[in-house]
Amino acid sequence: MDDANATVTTLAELLQSPRPLTATAHSVFSSTPPPHRSTTCCVLTALPRSTVLVGTLTLPALSAPCSCLRFSDASATLCCDLLRFRPAALNREIRVTAWNFIPFKRHGCDVAHGLLEIINWRFSGTNQGSNAGDSLPLAPNCVRQSGARMRSLHGVVESVGPLFVVQCTMAASTSGLNSGSKVNLPGFSVQLMCCECRFCCSKEVLIGKLNESRKGHSFTKMEIVYFCGSASSWHPAITKLIDKRIVVSGLKKKLVYLTKEESREMYVTKDESALHVGSCSEKCMPSLKSEIKGKGECGSYIGVVKGAYMQGMVLELDHDVWLLLTDQLHTSMHGLRVGSILSVRNVHIVNPHFSWTKIIILGACIKTSIIVQSFSPCQTVCNVVFPSAGMLGKFIQSLPFSARLWVLLLVSSFRKKFDGILSDKEILGSKHKEGLVQMYASSLFPWSIFQTQVRQQIDSWEYFVDTNFLP
Numbered sequence: 092m093d094d095a096n097a098t099v100t101t102l103a104e105l106l107q108s109p110r111p112l113t114a115t116a117h118s119v120f121s122s123t124p125p126p127h128r129s130t131t132c133c134v135l136t137a138l139p140r141s142t143v144l145v146g147t148l149t150l151p152a153l154s155a156p157c158s159c160l161r162f163s164d165a166s167a168t169l170c171c172d173l174l175r176f177r178p179a180a181l182n183r184e185i186r187v188t189a190w191n192f193i194p195f196k197r198h199g200c201d202v203a204h205g206l207l208e209i210i211n212w213r214f215s216g217t218n219q220g221s222n223a224g225d226s227l228p229l230a231p232n233c234v235r236q237s238g239a240r241m242r243s244l245h246g247v248v249e250s251v252g253p254l255f256v257v258q259c260t261m262a263a264s265t266s267g268l269n270s271g272s273k274v275n276l277p278g279f280s281v282q283l284m285c286c287e288c289r290f291c292c293s294k295e296v297l298i299g300k301l302n303e304s305r306k307g308h309s310f311t312k313m314e315i316v317y318f319c320g321s322a323s324s325w326h327p328a329i330t331k332l333i334d335k336r337i338v339v340s341g342l343k344k345k346l347v348y349l350t351k352e353e354s355r356e357m358y359v360t361k362d363e364s365a366l367h368v369g370s371c372s373e374k375c376m377p378s379l380k381s382e383i384k385g386k387g388e389c390g391s392y393i394g395v396v397k398g399a400y401m402q403g404m405v406l407e408l409d410h411d412v413w414l415l416l417t418d419q420l421h422t423s424m425h426g427l428r429v430g431s432i433l434s435v436r437n438v439h440i441v442n443p444h445f446s447w448t449k450i451i452i453l454g455a456c457i458k459t460s461i462i463v464q465s466f467s468p469c470q471t472v473c474n475v476v477f478p479s480a481g482m483l484g485k486f487i488q489s490l491p492f493s494a495r496l497w498v499l500l501l502v503s504s505f506r507k508k509f510d511g512i513l514s515d516k517e518i519l520g521s522k523h524k525e526g527l528v529q530m531y532a533s534s535l536f537p538w539s540i541f542q543t544q545v546r547q548q549i550d551s552w553e554y555f556v557d558t559n560f561l562p
């Protein structure tokens with residue numbers, strides 16, 4: 092904690108640097124990368140003086156271009172990611188005592204921006220954050236009324252789906268808005284493995300349960316909590332709470348239609364909802380499945396990013412594992428840099444049995460969460476994928492994972508082969524016209540390949556229609 096003598100650097104100063112940087116508050120700087128990582132990469136340039144950043148950690152604004160946490164000082168605001176996250180750090184002044192800064196430009200925007208990777212931080216001054224658990228309202232204008240119909244859940248965060256906007260149909264009872272009118276509501280779903288013990292199922296307040304040992308409870312019932320409206324800005328924070336025990340209070344149980352025929356009961360956040368995280372640092376380890384069948388089952392994987400290909404849609408982990416981010420919901424993460432250690436949760440594990448190579452495919456879907464466990468010490472760039480809404484994107488998403496990888500390989504080989512002969516538009520197609528890749532691929536695939544994917548499409552909640560969502 093002897094960072095008192097370190098100079099305070101501003102974000103505006105960082106933004107003037109075209110190069111990625113690393114720094115700590117301690118003058119003895121070790122730039123030796125951890126031994127288990129590739130040392131062939133160029134390590135980040137270290138600032139020669141001991142430096143701290145002083146600023147505030149916040150959730151992203153509701154209509155922000157990406158769902159990263161934000162770090163601001165008086166001079167600027169940057170996207171950030173941090174290790175040892177605590178909800179109590181939100182909206183409070185913190186001192187960042189070790190960090191990486193990776194400059195990048197936002198898609199379609201010329202202003203300098205960057206990602207701040209916060210390796211070490213502490214609360215400013217003597218304020219260390221209360222040691223009792225962290226409790227925070229999910230909506231900024233939280234109304235504290237303990238309605239009897241409100242529910243609380245005590246559970247372990249299993250997975251966090253990506254943030255997306257759904258079109259909701261207003262309930263007939265809604266005042267002020269015409270019934271049947273459509274509203275675009277941002278939100279994300281969280282799978283919570285909830286406790287079913289008699290205390291947690293009773294109507295009593297559950298916050299105190301977080302201070303009790305996990306052993307007295309039994310986490311056996313999977314519930315879905317849908318964080319919507321203003322609570323949707325919590326996405327980057329809740330993702331950091333995967334495997335942690337939380338209590339969410341002030342929830343309402345709703346029946347939500349995924350398709351016209353398929354509905355599901357879930358809990359939905361309201362204006363009075365609040366999040367509580369215990370003070371104990373226990374992490375509930377995920378139930379590791381011992382054997383990998385490679386038949387598309389859901390699993391977890393931790394690995395080092397060795398390479399990023401095809402605009403970041405394919406990440407190579409540990410040489411023989413390929414993470415496919417083709418569903419376009421995960422590709423807005425900036426921190427998936429070569430050299431970083433990723434933990435991928437709830438991903439489909441597929442052995443494609445290619446004759447030409449032995450690899451395992453990890454196919455990301457709506458339930459997949461990707462967490463950067465350790466930031467890359469290398470001078471590698473941020474993964475900034477341009478969004479593609481064309482026919483090819485939809486076509487790729489309709490395929491099984493092994494075929495997706497094959498089509499992506501086809502894209503890159505067609506681009507090389509027809510360089511200077513055909514335009515990108517002719518190869519990739521457009522919003523309304525098939526390109527060469529799609530025509531070629533669909534002529535080769537058997538029709539049955541598309542039908543096996545129908546169930547997985549339901550996974551993607553694409554037809555998420557809700558009739559009784561809003562108050």
Ligand SMILES: [Zn+2]
Nearest residue numbers: 157158159170
């Ligand atoms: Zn961002």
Ligand SMILES: [Zn+2]
Nearest residue numbers: 286288291308
């Ligand atoms: Zn319990």
Ligand SMILES: [Zn+2]
Nearest residue numbers: 456457458550
């Ligand atoms: Zn899935």
